[in-house]
Amino acid sequence: MAQKYVQRSFILWLMLFSLLFSFFSFHVSASFDEVPAQFLSRVQVQYKQQCAVCHGDNAQGNISLNAPVLAGQYAWYLQRQLNNFAVELRGIHVDDSHGKAMVVIAKQLKSQPEELLQLTAYIESLSSVAIASSSATKSFLPTNEANIKAKLKNGSRYYQAKCGACHGGVAQGNKSFKAPELAGQDTDYLKRQMNNFVKGIRGNSKKDKLGRQMAMMAKTTQGKELDDILFYISQQK
Numbered sequence: 001m002a003q004k005y006v007q008r009s010f011i012l013w014l015m016l017f018s019l020l021f022s023f024f025s026f027h028v029s030a031s032f033d034e035v036p037a038q039f040l041s042r043v044q045v046q047y048k049q050q051c052a053v054c055h056g057d058n059a060q061g062n063i064s065l066n067a068p069v070l071a072g073q074y075a076w077y078l079q080r081q082l083n084n085f086a087v088e089l090r091g092i093h094v095d096d097s098h099g100k101a102m103v104v105i106a107k108q109l110k111s112q113p114e115e116l117l118q119l120t121a122y123i124e125s126l127s128s129v130a131i132a133s134s135s136a137t138k139s140f141l142p143t144n145e146a147n148i149k150a151k152l153k154n155g156s157r158y159y160q161a162k163c164g165a166c167h168g169g170v171a172q173g174n175k176s177f178k179a180p181e182l183a184g185q186d187t188d189y190l191k192r193q194m195n196n197f198v199k200g201i202r203g204n205s206k207k208d209k210l211g212r213q214m215a216m217m218a219k220t221t222q223g224k225e226l227d228d229i230l231f232y233i234s235q236q237k
């Protein structure tokens with residue numbers, strides 16, 4: 001009797017698990033292309049038409065196009081950056097070849113404030129998936145186990161001392177400090193932004209208080225220390 005019960009409940013659990021698993025894998029693999037257009041909401045259509053070509057169908061980013069991950073990023077941060085591009089606080093420096101791509105797009109969005117709110121809320125709602133290890137991560141990825149541990153330990157120490165207070169202990173971001181999530185982001189992109197802040201390509205206008213603040217922070221780290229910090233961030237998702 002008892003054994004039968006155990007067997008039956010085992011089968012039930014198995015069914016439940018396979019159900020959950022198929023549901024989960026559908027969510028991970030489903031992309032816009034598989035969903036007939038009539039089932040997409042207006043905001044999904046807008047994302048697909050205006051953003052997906054560079055940032056990916058699920059806002060997972062595209063390393064070869066230098067387009068960062070947007071999925072799961074806070075809407076308030078996305079809104080601020082889109083506004084910065086639109087009012088030319090970001091993306092207009094002569095050396096900002098990647099930022100340029102966003103200026104025209106952001107200007108057009110600024111004239112549709114309602115759509116912009118919905119679009120950023122939609123992007124935040126997409127579950128963020130860690131982007132595949134980028135070339136920057138690979139170039140400073142240690143080859144043996146002991147070195148990985150040491151690098152992670154150093155990175156964690158530097159990160160907690162210099163970045164964690166604003167960006168959160170596991171790089172999850174912090175609304176009170178208006179600091180975005182960094183975990184899960186393409187390492188090449190993060191490195192480029194740090195470099196942009198240091199060189200005054202981003203965060204150099206008087207009107208861009210938060211960018212200027214971050215530029216000051218970026219100037220406190222470089223070289224191997226920065227690589228260790230970025231390695232620590234890359235391991236948080």
Ligand code: HEC
Nearest residue numbers: 050051053054065066067068078081082098099101102105
């Ligand atoms: C032509 C390609 C392209 C298209 C289309 C595009 N983007 Fe971008 N976007 C980029 C690139 C490249 C960057 C990185 C700029 C940099 O390195 O500073 C970027 C950066 C961003 C950022 C800044 C992210 C951050 O972490 O600071 C936001 C927000 C953004 N895009 C939103 C959008 C939205 C929303 C759309 C659609 C309305 C869109 N983008 C369409 C290429 C594109």
Ligand code: HEC
Nearest residue numbers: 080162163166177178179180190193194210211214217221
């Ligand atoms: C005083 C708070 C503070 C500290 C400390 C800080 N940041 Fe930031 N960081 C911010 C804010 C705020 C922003 C958003 C700036 C903006 O809106 O342009 C930001 C933006 C960034 C960005 C751009 C992200 C993107 O998606 O484009 C990177 C990369 C970054 N920080 C890395 C770091 C690292 C690495 C450290 C430690 C060395 C650090 N930050 C320390 C507040 C901070």
